[in-house]
Amino acid sequence: MAEQAGTLRRTPLSRDRILRAAVVLADGAGIESLSMRNLAQDLGVVPMALYKHVANKDELLDGMIDVVVGEIDPLLPDADWKPAVRARILSARQMLRRHPWAALAIESRNMATPAILGYLDSMVGALRAGGFSADLAHHVMHAMGSRILGFSQELFDASRRAGRSGVTEPEPPAPLPPEVAARFPHLAEIATAASHDDGSVVGQGCDDQFEFEFALDLLLDGLDRLRQQGWTSAHRFH
Amino acid sequence: MAEQAGTLRRTPLSRDRILRAAVVLADGAGIESLSMRNLAQDLGVVPMALYKHVANKDELLDGMIDVVVGEIDPLLPDADWKPAVRARILSARQMLRRHPWAALAIESRNMATPAILGYLDSMVGALRAGGFSADLAHHVMHAMGSRILGFSQELFDASRRAGRSGVTEPEPPAPLPPEVAARFPHLAEIATAASHDDGSVVGQGCDDQFEFEFALDLLLDGLDRLRQQGWTSAHRFH
DNA sequence: CACGATAGGTGTACGCCGTACACCTGTCAA
DNA sequence: TTGACAGGTGTACGGCGTACACCTATCGTG
Numbered sequence: 001m002a003e004q005a006g007t008l009r010r011t012p013l014s015r016d017r018i019l020r021a022a023v024v025l026a027d028g029a030g031i032e033s034l035s036m037r038n039l040a041q042d043l044g045v046v047p048m049a050l051y052k053h054v055a056n057k058d059e060l061l062d063g064m065i066d067v068v069v070g071e072i073d074p075l076l077p078d079a080d081w082k083p084a085v086r087a088r089i090l091s092a093r094q095m096l097r098r099h100p101w102a103a104l105a106i107e108s109r110n111m112a113t114p115a116i117l118g119y120l121d122s123m124v125g126a127l128r129a130g131g132f133s134a135d136l137a138h139h140v141m142h143a144m145g146s147r148i149l150g151f152s153q154e155l156f157d158a159s160r161r162a163g164r165s166g167v168t169e170p171e172p173p174a175p176l177p178p179e180v181a182a183r184f185p186h187l188a189e190i191a192t193a194a195s196h197d198d199g200s201v202v203g204q205g206c207d208d209q210f211e212f213e214f215a216l217d218l219l220l221d222g223l224d225r226l227r228q229q230g231w232t233s234a235h236r237f238h
Numbered sequence: 239m240a241e242q243a244g245t246l247r248r249t250p251l252s253r254d255r256i257l258r259a260a261v262v263l264a265d266g267a268g269i270e271s272l273s274m275r276n277l278a279q280d281l282g283v284v285p286m287a288l289y290k291h292v293a294n295k296d297e298l299l300d301g302m303i304d305v306v307v308g309e310i311d312p313l314l315p316d317a318d319w320k321p322a323v324r325a326r327i328l329s330a331r332q333m334l335r336r337h338p339w340a341a342l343a344i345e346s347r348n349m350a351t352p353a354i355l356g357y358l359d360s361m362v363g364a365l366r367a368g369g370f371s372a373d374l375a376h377h378v379m380h381a382m383g384s385r386i387l388g389f390s391q392e393l394f395d396a397s398r399r400a401g402r403s404g405v406t407e408p409e410p411p412a413p414l415p416p417e418v419a420a421r422f423p424h425l426a427e428i429a430t431a432a433s434h435d436d437g438s439v440v441g442q443g444c445d446d447q448f449e450f451e452f453a454l455d456l457l458l459d460g461l462d463r464l465r466q467q468g469w470t471s472a473h474r475f476h
Numbered sequence: 477c478a479c480g481a482t483a484g485g486t487g488t489a490c491g492c493c494g495t496a497c498a499c500c501t502g503t504c505a506a
Numbered sequence: 507t508t509g510a511c512a513g514g515t516g517t518a519c520g521g522c523g524t525a526c527a528c529c530t531a532t533c534g535t536g
Contacts, residue, residue, distance in 0.1 A: 013484075035522065048524075049485050057523065108342060112394055117422050120393065124424035134431035141428065142444065143453035145391040153383040153391055155358065156350055184355050186362035190379065193372035206380065215381035218460045219453075226456075251513080273493065286495075287514050295494065 013045060015053040019063045023099065026064065031101035036060075058109075065106055066115035068099045072150075075122055081130025082220055085123065092119075092150030093212060103151050116149075123148060132227050139233070140223050147219070152212050251283060253291040257301045261337065264302065269339035274298075296347075303344055304353035306337045310388075313360055319368020320458055323361065330357075330388030331450060341389050354387075361386060370465050377471070378461055385457070390450050 011017070021043050026034045036057060040047040054060045073091040076084045096103050106116070120141065127137040147153060181188035249255070259281050264272045274295060278285040292298045311329040314322045334341050344354070358379070365375040385391060419426035 036524080037522075046486050048487080048526095051524070052484050104346060107345070114421075116393075117418070117425065121422040121424045124428055128424060128427070134427050137424075138428040138431045138444075139449060139452050142392055142449035143456055145453070146393055147391070148393070151391075153385070153389075154380055155354075155384060155386070180355070183352075184359035186359045186366060186375075187355065189366070189372050190362055190376040193376045206376075211377060211380035214377050215383070215457075218381055218457065218464075222456045222460045274495080275493075284515050286497095286516080289495070290513050 013043065013049060013053060015063065018043065018050055018053050018060070019067050022060060022064050023067055026101045027099055031105065034101075061105055062109065062113050065102065065109065066113050068095055068102050069113070069115040069119055069149075071095045071098070072119060075126055081126050081132070082224060084126050084130075086216065086220060088123070088126075089148060089150055089216060090213075092148075093152070094150070096150045096152075103146075103149075103157075106149065107146060107151075120148070130227075133232065135232055136223075136227060143223070144219060147216065152208060154208075154211065251281065251287060251291060253301065256281065256288055256291050256298070257305050260298060260302050261305055264339045265337055269343065272339075299343055300347065300351050303340065303347065304351050306333055306340050307351070307353040307357055307387075309333045309336070310357060313364055319364050319370070320462060322364050322368075324454065324458060326361070326364075327386060327388055327454060328451075330386075331390070332388070334388045334390075341384075341387075341395075344387065345384065345389075358386070368465075371470065373470055374461075374465060381461070382457060385454065390446060392446075392449070 018039070022034060022039055025039055025042055029038075036047045036050055039060075040050055043050075050060075054063060072095050073088060075088055079087075112120070124137055124141060127140060128134065132140060141148065145151075145153075176188065176191060181191075256277070260272060260277055263277055263280055267276075274285045274288055277298075278288055281288075288298075292301060310333050311326060313326055317325075350358070362375055362379060365378060366372065370378060379386065383389075383391075414426065414429060419429075
């Protein structure tokens, strides 16, 4: 209809177009719906055409990760290490909220992609510039773990779940059934305990952003204390 | 040969036998090799036979998680909250080292299994008994996140990788290639900076146990400080 | 202009996966 | 003796990733 054979061609495939379409598909339909066949169909092309641009599905996932990691804001220049690192981690977290599949995808992948290595490298650079010894910076990176990529790493993460299959938002915070509350009284107690929120369910209805920043600041403050003390591997604290 | 038709029957299937065989298979061959077909073959049975005991593969995974969570040591009775919680988390970590597939499996699952809820509930109980307000205990659980299940949550976790495909141990700490070191100088610097170890690769060759306890103690100490200060959601620290 | 190389899209096919569904068989209560 | 039923079997379907042979349009070179 809109295109004629011979002269008017559809816009050609490219690795970039494929990666972007894959991200859109995973965002919209969930990572479970991301198959080479579905992706090819979205691109109006036969599945095997993709393999001329990406080696296989694993490499496709790596490419998708690089795309979304590229969306993370760069480090604020000329800022203290703590606000700079903090802001960037929160930016990473926003990226993960846009791409709920990304957290699990990154964690499942075997090795670091260049984009992730670059991200981590600049993060270490900020620590070093902020006065951390190489020794302590090493342990800081381990201690922050995936949180440095904005992972909430919570026990039951609704957005993580959304990443598996489909849309992200609606899901109202269903109250936990009374027989569950009876079997797990301590969970029931803390479920309604958070005063920053009008009392609802553990892992749901909580103010995720608050919880993330609570843990993040706890770590950053503790690490800052170690830095000020001139901590080295030789010491153990407490 | 060893069994005759008619009188001598093989030991019958049961949900428990299936779950245990599945754990053994995932431990030995990696979670990727855990298919209903492979599992059935290990049990000397036809694939569909499994479905008389487990509803589907997702329920199988949930059951496997309950099995391994059941291996975590119970809380030390009559101990201070911090050593009790610390010891139990380290026990959970040992369980994860025995079952490298478990971390990703638990994180990928949608909802908590009863075994995990019971584990978490007793953990909250220890915090409450140790003097944490319900409010603070709530945030503690969020802040600890999956670390409370022993997750190392490191950026690139060799054992996590092992959980995907096959055996766990050998993998020597290969030195990082010089062109990588050149592109990511800060990573290269901290890779060799940890004095507790004879200088090797970031994420590999590090003393995982040390890093885990470093982060764990950082969090526990920070949380203890908040508890002593009578922290509530109304405050923010610093 | 002719032409061969080459990049890139196509079609078919294979072996794996989870699992629906109909079937068979041995056991045991009535 | 019988018939219900728990539990193992066989077949089949649709989906997956992807190997491999093929076709075709483009373009640099003679």
